[in-house]
Amino acid sequence: MSSLSYAAPTSVDDAVKLLAGSSGLAKVLSGGTDLLVQLRSGRVKPELIVDTKKIPGIIGIREENGGFVIGAGTPGAVVEAHAGLTAAWPGLVEALDLIGSTQIQGRCSLAGNLCNGSPAADSVPALFAANAIAVVVGSKGRREIPVEQIPTGPGRTSLAKDEFILEFKLPPRPARSSDAYLRFIPRTEMDIAVVGCGVSLTLDAKGVCTAARVALGAVAPTVIMVPAAAAALIGHTLDADTLAKLDAAAQAAAKPISDKRGTIEYRTKIAGVLARRTAAIAFDRAAGIKNGKAH
Amino acid sequence: MAKSYVSATINGESSEFLCETQQTLLDVLRDVVGLTGSKEGCASGDCGACSVIMDGRLVCSCLVLGVEAEGTSITTIEGIATGEKLHPVQQKFLEHAALQCGFCTPGLIVATKALLDENPNPTETEARYWLAGNLCRCTGYDKVIRAVMDAAAELRGETVG
Numbered sequence A: 001m002s003s004l005s006y007a008a009p010t011s012v013d014d015a016v017k018l019l020a021g022s023s024g025l026a027k028v029l030s031g032g033t034d035l036l037v038q039l040r041s042g043r044v045k046p047e048l049i050v051d052t053k054k055i056p057g058i059i060g061i062r063e064e065n066g067g068f069v070i071g072a073g074t075p076g077a078v079v080e081a082h083a084g085l086t087a088a089w090p091g092l093v094e095a096l097d098l099i100g101s102t103q104i105q106g107r108c109s110l111a112g113n114l115c116n117g118s119p120a121a122d123s124v125p126a127l128f129a130a131n132a133i134a135v136v137v138g139s140k141g142r143r144e145i146p147v148e149q150i151p152t153g154p155g156r157t158s159l160a161k162d163e164f165i166l167e168f169k170l171p172p173r174p175a176r177s178s179d180a181y182l183r184f185i186p187r188t189e190m191d192i193a194v195v196g197c198g199v200s201l202t203l204d205a206k207g208v209c210t211a212a213r214v215a216l217g218a219v220a221p222t223v224i225m226v227p228a229a230a231a232a233l234i235g236h237t238l239d240a241d242t243l244a245k246l247d248a249a250a251q252a253a254a255k256p257i258s259d260k261r262g263t264i265e266y267r268t269k270i271a272g273v274l275a276r277r278t279a280a281i282a283f284d285r286a287a288g289i290k291n292g293k294a295h
Numbered sequence B: 001m002a003k004s005y006v007s008a009t010i011n012g013e014s015s016e017f018l019c020e021t022q023q024t025l026l027d028v029l030r031d032v033v034g035l036t037g038s039k040e041g042c043a044s045g046d047c048g049a050c051s052v053i054m055d056g057r058l059v060c061s062c063l064v065l066g067v068e069a070e071g072t073s074i075t076t077i078e079g080i081a082t083g084e085k086l087h088p089v090q091q092k093f094l095e096h097a098a099l100q101c102g103f104c105t106p107g108l109i110v111a112t113k114a115l116l117d118e119n120p121n122p123t124e125t126e127a128r129y130w131l132a133g134n135l136c137r138c139t140g141y142d143k144v145i146r147a148v149m150d151a152a153a154e155l156r157g158e159t160v161g
Ligand SMILES: Cc1cc2nc3c(=O)[nH]c(=O)nc-3n(C[C@H](O)[C@H](O)[C@H](O)COP(=O)(O)OP(=O)(O)OC[C@H]3O[C@@H](n4cnc5c(N)ncnc54)[C@H](O)[C@@H]3O)c2cc1C
Pocket: A027, A028, A029, A030, A031, A032, A033, A034, A035, A036, A037, A052, A072, A073, A098, A099, A100, A101, A104, A107, A108, A109, A110, A111, A112, A113, A114, A115, A116, A120, A121, A122, A123, A159, A163, A164, A165, A166, A190, A191, A192, B044, B045, B046
């Protein structure tokens, strides 16, 4: 039988030492909703599992310097129950909340969703759009990097062997800012995104967009930022011309594959449609219209 | 490979067991502790037959390592009734014939208990979404939902005709 060891360190230093000292593959464990499935199927064969959940601060949400800090391993159900975070970042919260069932929500985390490296990971476009910063710890100390620098390909990240994510920092929100996430799936629950789209933006008092970030999921080997789609929004209200330009920019950025969930043509078209719908919800929310409806 | 020693509270009683790292909490409950009520339908988090409540949260025990149970408090289907007296959720599942083969039932009952602990007055839509991770191949869900709504009413002290 395999010789798989387990450790649940209670400090960052101990966790880093364990990861650095392991001679074979060492895997960080948060909620285990990806890792346990992969262990079972034999897709990953680690020698050591380092459970991070006992590290102080890795589960929980706090406010700091006007922004929110979310512990890397905080389960979806805990994030969703946080009223302040949900008010400021409804799109990020709804994206995480879309993951799996009630049971999965009891365990699934932002760090696991990001580091599992699926291009269709639901919370990742919202995290990218939010301009979130990952606080990464390792033998060389602590570094803060934009989340979009973490995934490098399906199942791959830029993190070194002895590194893991401790927490995510969300920037302070100017007035009239909000975000939204939509995914397209053929069912209503428990499915993997055909396309996902996250939009975060800020409006001025007249409803003109002054800042925007747009990210797409499931249309490339990683979740991608779409600067051209953001540029289509900035300086404009959400009129028909803006929507058409946004749609075109999203379609141009989409470089999907064909698989059982959708063909290249279908995914590309959906990328445009979702970008429009997601932006419309984010605009409404930023303007203070509750339950933002699609235009 | 040395086994890990784990101590947890299972259905209100302190419990100690030895397990290997790769054993899931479901494996441990069934094969080591001898609580075979929780079922393995898929072992991949999709079916909910293995649902247990861990430190107040509904989880799939097939997606938790046995070693992660250290220091936690776990409720399984065996801990839902009080002695011989069925919990209202169990009673309503029987009354409404909300089971056929019964394989999904332990998970559904634990999940329903967790729902009603958190939200004593769910709408039917809320109940359906909450239970979306509990698959049943037999009932078509309708009787399950009727049992859940009736159990909720009973637990709130309302009598439904
Ligand atoms: C039934 C089911 C339904 C699902 N539905 C969805 C869905 O709708 N949408 C979706 O996007 N996903 C879905 N998933 C996948 C999974 O639930 C998510 O990706 C989840 O967010 C993973 O988080 P976790 O904490 O469980 O990760 P884990 O399984 O603990 O870890 C996943 C990966 O990330 C690494 N990792 C974990 N924490 C860290 C850290 N702090 N630093 C660095 N690396 C880390 C691990 O080593 C591992 O490689 C589903 C899974 C199941 C079983």
